Amino acid sequence: MKIAVIKYNSGNVQSVLYALERLGAGAILTDDPDEIRTSDKVVFPGQGEASTAMRYLKAKKLDTLIKEIKQPFLGVCLGLQLLCEHSEENNTDCLGIFPVKVKKFIPENSQEFKVPHVGWNELENLSHNPLLKGLLANPFVYYVHSFYAELATETIATTHYIHDFSAMLHRDNYYAIQAHPEKSGLVGEKLLSNFLSL
Template identity: 85%
Template sequence: MKIAVIKYNSGNVQSVLYALERLGVNAELTDDPEVIRAADKVIFPGQGEASTAMRYLKERKLDSLIKELKQPFLGVCLGLQLLCEYSEENRTECLGVFPVQVKRFIPENSQEFKVPHVGWNELENLSDNPLLKDLPAEPFVYYVHSFYAELSDFTIAQTHYIHDFSGILHRDNYYAIQAHPEKSGLVGEKLLENFISL
């Protein structure tokens, strides 16, 4: 099985490659459209800033390529936000795979809630979706983010921090996780395993 991990100017890519390696999967880090097109599965990870990342994708025409892909596709963290329609981070028009807005966390009480949202939190209201198969009853995953995707018809798991937001999205062949599965212990490993098995 060929898995392509999309290379663009974002952090955190190496830890995703290591997590796949632990599952016995060798993935190729690439920004070559032909390699991405030919892959059985595509992973779009990242940490960073939305407008800079979108600029990089557009310069290499990866923005239009991502929207044309038919194989299972997984966005992670910034990857989830870029798959949405619009981000409040520097007023960025994103890829629009999910017709969802990405908003900035605004703490109602700065003593209780810090931004960014960093640490372990629970996935709730899980739908019956193959990506979520065999997760434990109360799955906790590891988050690091200041922006969040609103709840929508494409939300298949949500998390509460300040308010409810989309923890995981799914539409057609596109899946996206706001948390970092590569840092989320056995739950994250299971999510990656389920994606590889799709």
């Protein structure tokens, strides 16, 4: 199986490659359209800033390519946000795979809630979805983010931090996770394994 991990000038890519390697998946880091187009599955991870990432994608024409992909596709963290319609982070128009807006966390109580949201939190309201197969109720996953995707019909799991948000999204062949599966222990390993089995 050939797994393409999209290179687009974002952080945290190496840990995703290691996580896939631990599962026996041979992944390559690439921004080459032909490599991505001919892969069996595509992973779109990252940490960083939305407008900078979108500029890189457009410069490499990866924004168009991502919208044309037919194989299973997984966005992680910033990857989830870029698959949405628009982000409040520097007022950025994103890829529009999910008709969802990405908003900045505004803490109601700065003593109780810090931004960014960093640490372990529960996945709730899990849908019957192949990406969630075999997970126990309300498993914990690891987050690092200041922006969140609103709830939508494409939401397949939620998390509560300040308020409920889309922890995971799914539409057609596109899946996305706001948390970091590569840092989420056995739960994250199961999510990645489920993706590889799609």
